[in-house]
Amino acid sequence: MADADAVLTVHNVSKRYADVFAVESISMAAPRNSVVGIVGENGAGKSTLFNIMSGLVRPDTGRIELNGREIRPANYREATLLGISRVFQEQALIPNIPVYENIVLSYEDRFVRWGQLLDIGRMVEVAERVVSAFGLDIDVRRRTSDYPFSIRQAIEIARACLVSQELLGIQYPIVLLDEPTSALGRGEEEAFFRLIAKIKQHGTVLFVSHRLSEVLAVSDIIYVLKDGHLIATVDPADATEHVLHGLMVGRERDADYYHEAEQLDVSEAPPVFSVAGLCKTGEYQDVALQVRRGEVLGIGGLLDSGKSALGKGASGVVAPDAGTVAVSGARPISPNLGHLVRRGLGYVPAERHTEGMIVDFSVAWNISLASGADLFSSRFGIWRRNREAEVAKHYVELLHIKASDIATVCSTLSGGNQQKVVLAKWLCRTPKVLILDNPTRGVDAGAKEELYRLIRELTGSGLGVLLITDDLLELIGLSNRVVIMQHGRVTAVVDAPPGAKPTERDLVALMVGANVTTEVSASPNRRTLH
């Protein structure tokens, strides 16, 4: 495994959180002056792997070697001193200071003279050497925020790559790039590729991205992760996007888990929620869809597809620029959550702890949270505590929420029970339609199944559900129809009747933009299985 060329090698590294392996016995090698692509679905273990390499997480077992010597960085700082730097998804440059200060950030102690004074001249000199070695034509004395995003990203990558060479004398720096292109516009990618080629001259790049075409284009070797395991090592020369996807997904879906047999035929049912012409600049464009009575309409798409933003827009949490929504037969209105709630809509946001519920409040207070204007207060604004307690008790029993009583503080509940409380908040209003954004995120498998059963029961009694989810199996298993979004537009609608569900591969192909779904899966001889 470990070849002589390898700068960074990982041997049998495992990391477990509670009962779940985030990564399990992963071994890989990153050769000198090369680009190593790492791909996998959300939760495949890519970030954990990067966290281990950059000292943010300690592996339970296994070891990492740098130039043949074992390293154990205790934190990010130690990792950078060893020559491993990371460029995070969100930019880590401080916008309101000059570029050169950002470049030597955290290395200021190397520029001190006469006790405490900083040698600004030398800082600028080093910074200039770093940017010019990268072919960047910028004035390092200017404020960082004066430069556009792509330049700032280049500065950050240059810093990660060269400062360790410049100041620490590291010969072959390692740069970990975590989704570096997700915030780049299409036109800026070219510059990014040139950047990658630059780093390659100086050191080694490990590159995580959801954009498989980019990974294929720049990588010398690609590791595919799935559920914490390294399942394939792929040579990009003879692989395609579809081959990679086939390796990444391809999990077995259990029809019982999603209660697919209970899925209703809603082809004749009337719509309970209609969206027309919904637009928001930079998020989603001209979206129209209809959720029928008793239907689960799934929305799938990559991270930049705009599906979550669409959920916020359709519910009126964040007002869209244009477009209308209508609940049941009511008059179409410009989305406003307060109005839509009164008409029978509920919205469950993806961030449960910060947007879905107040974890410091009791179960009862959280259940009554959205109904203060009608159910739980009288005409004169007097709060109805007794009714609040009754309703809360009813839903704690009905949904089997594991809480000792309705005064239990929600922070003490498990993720699944918390999500049930969030659902009860809407269910007590007997809604006609619910918009669910990743409703089972951070919920364990058993509780997930319970939530799926609940969704089936609710749709069975006529509720319409708009399900936005990153979990492909959930999307396929629960949905009657699947809407695919790409760059803010609806690009496909796929029927998903029980017994004839689309496969993950079909959907992924649509999400990444290929118009055909006929691609064959990876042939065994292309894999190097571990």
Added chain:
Amino acid sequence: MTSKKSTTSTQLWPATLLRARIGMWLPLVVVCALVIFFHMGSPAFLTLRNLSAVSGQASTLLLASTGATFVILMGSIDLSVGAITLLVGAVTVMLLRALGLGVSALLVGIMLGASFGMVNGLIFAFGAIPSFVVTLGSLSMYTGLAWQLLQGRALSLNSPAFENLAIGQSVPYFPNIALFALGAWLFMTFVCFKTRFGRYMYIIGGGESVARNAGIPVRRYKIFAFILSGAMAGLAGALAVARLGAAGPTLGTDLLLNTLAAIVVGGTSLSGGVGGVQRTLIGVLIITLLDNGLNLMDVNQYVQNVIKGAVVIAAVLISQDRRKLTVMK
């Protein structure tokens, strides 16, 4: 068996809850301790005469603090309470002198205060500026306006009926202003616990984005809270000038520190969502007893300030869960 029980009971009270318990009872313990301490320190302290005076002093603070508690409860801050008290006091006196309004000046005071509060609320809610900044600015504006009106002098009023609202004693030894204050406090406690408005204050303070994601009209209720805070400060201002028989440039200056101190010492958290109006009464008692007792014990004014400040900091140190304290909204 017994040992098993005790372990479960300790598990039921993890550190944070225990802290919450301490936060709940500590203020009451402090009031008792202060009463005992000052009783031993000064024979004049526990006399009907003095307690009557204390209740008069406490009333202005209690009136102003009950309204401001709602603003703190929703995670914002109102620094302009004292300035509104001063400005409303000044305007009320001028109106009384010019128009001879009599008792109805009280209503005018409330309305004026409410509109000054509404200005705060509108700028805060629509301008999306931190309440700290908005009310710091209006604190200066309202104070300046009041001084301009008063021209740096104290204006006395001559309306026995109006003055009687504050200094008359319908209950012996208990000035009417204290009845107003207690009544207002009771009513606001009811509002805090038994109304939609009160509940929304907790919800906005506990999680503003959660409130938004539930369709609660957050902006409107933010404005309501500032209107209420202003109205109570206006009532405090009108009754304060009735009690003093004049409006002077120093009216309400001590309220800036004292309202915040009373609310926080009482146990309402600056991070929002925790506490309640009922607690503010205890906070007001602590602050007022400190002022009065230290005076009686002949502690000089400067040292008094040092002690009061230390008490406020100590109260917050002991009772609040500081991990949750984020930047003030």
